[in-house]
Every structure is written in C-alpha cells, then in structure tokens.
Amino acid sequence: MTQPLNVVGEAREISTGVREAATLAEGLTDILADTYRLTFKTHAYHWNVEGPLFFAIHNLTEGQYEEMFAAADEIAERVRAIGQMAPMTMDQIMSNSVIEDAHTSPSAGEMCDILAKDHERVAHRLHALIKIAGEKHDPVTEDLATSRAAFHEKAAWMLKAMTAQ
Structure with a gap:
C-alpha cells in the first residue's frame, strides 16, 4: 500500500468529452507562463515607477498584478482538471512565455x-486558445480563455490611456 505522502502527481485520462487534453494543456501552460511573467513584470514596474503619474500607475498596476496572480491559480487548476500536469519549474515558465524582461529601467510612460x-500579446495567444478549445470540445477552457482575453484587452486599453496624448 502506497503511503499518502509518497504519491506523485501524474497526467490522467479524463472522460468529459474534451478532446486532445494534452494539446489544450500546452495552450493553457503557455498562458500560465505568460501570466506569471507578466505578473512579475507588472509588480516590478509597480515598485519602481516614478514621476507625475506615480500614483495612478502604482495603483493601476497593483490591481493588475493581484488579478493576474489569482488567475494563475485558476489556469493551473484547469490544466489539472483536464488530466494534465501544470508546470513545476521556472524553466518551464520561462520557455513557454512570450513575455520578455526589460533590460533597462523604463520611464513611467x-x-x-x-x-x-x-497584454496585447497575451490576448492574441488567448484568442488562439479560444479557437483551439472550441475545436477540441472544451467549452470550459474556451470560457476561461475568453475571460482572460477580456482582462488583458482591458488592461492594455487602460495602460495606453495613461499615456495618450
């Protein structure tokens, strides 16, 4: 008999009608990786913003990184719900994300x-996941991706509005 503390997580078959769960998990893992990297980047900018827009950007980014941190858990749990393993290393996060680090200290604008x-790049990837989820008969992932795309589109709009001239 296996001791409960010695159980190791593994991918499992599901029978909910979702087709090609591994393909969907790849898309979700990409979104999870983007979410984690963008959460950190947003948080770092939140800490380091200066200038006349400090208060507005500081508050806006705080709401955004808090929302993305909570979303990461929801995305990872969806990967598990379709029988796949969520990423477990930072290498997996880094290699699956399109978000890049800034190598200089940018101005507030x-x-x-x-x-x-x-945010636009992540929304674009989510639009692709929405299509794939529909094709694979996974309305739950399709709904999750639609909700996440709406968040990223709104975030992009709000950030652009901060510096509109």
Whole structure:
C-alpha cells in the first residue's frame, strides 16, 4: 500500500468529452507562463515607477498584478482538471512565455507602453486558445480563455490611456 505522502502527481485520462487534453494543456501552460511573467513584470514596474503619474500607475498596476496572480491559480487548476500536469519549474515558465524582461529601467510612460504591448500579446495567444478549445470540445477552457482575453484587452486599453496624448 502506497503511503499518502509518497504519491506523485501524474497526467490522467479524463472522460468529459474534451478532446486532445494534452494539446489544450500546452495552450493553457503557455498562458500560465505568460501570466506569471507578466505578473512579475507588472509588480516590478509597480515598485519602481516614478514621476507625475506615480500614483495612478502604482495603483493601476497593483490591481493588475493581484488579478493576474489569482488567475494563475485558476489556469493551473484547469490544466489539472483536464488530466494534465501544470508546470513545476521556472524553466518551464520561462520557455513557454512570450513575455520578455526589460533590460533597462523604463520611464513611467515607457512602462505603460511596454505592459500594454505585453497584454496585447497575451490576448492574441488567448484568442488562439479560444479557437483551439472550441475545436477540441472544451467549452470550459474556451470560457476561461475568453475571460482572460477580456482582462488583458482591458488592461492594455487602460495602460495606453495613461499615456495618450
């Protein structure tokens, strides 16, 4: 008999009508990786923003990184719900994400522009996942991806509005 503390997680078959769960898990893992990297980047900008827009950007980014941190758990749990394993290493997060680190200290306006572009990239990837989820008969992932896309599109709009001239 296996001791409960010695159980190791593994991918499992599910029978809910979802087709090609591994393919869906790959898409979800990409989104999870993007979410984690963008959460950190947003949090770092939150800590380091300065200038006349400090208060507005500081507050806006706080709401965004808090929302994304909570979303990461929901995305990972969806991967598990379709019988697959969620990422367990930072290497997996880094290699699956399209979000890139900034190698300089951007101005407040540049922070908004960079983050807006990152949110747009994630929204674009989510649109692809929505299509795939529909094709694979997974309305739950389709709904999750639609909700996440709406968040990222709104975040991009709000960040762009901060520096509109």
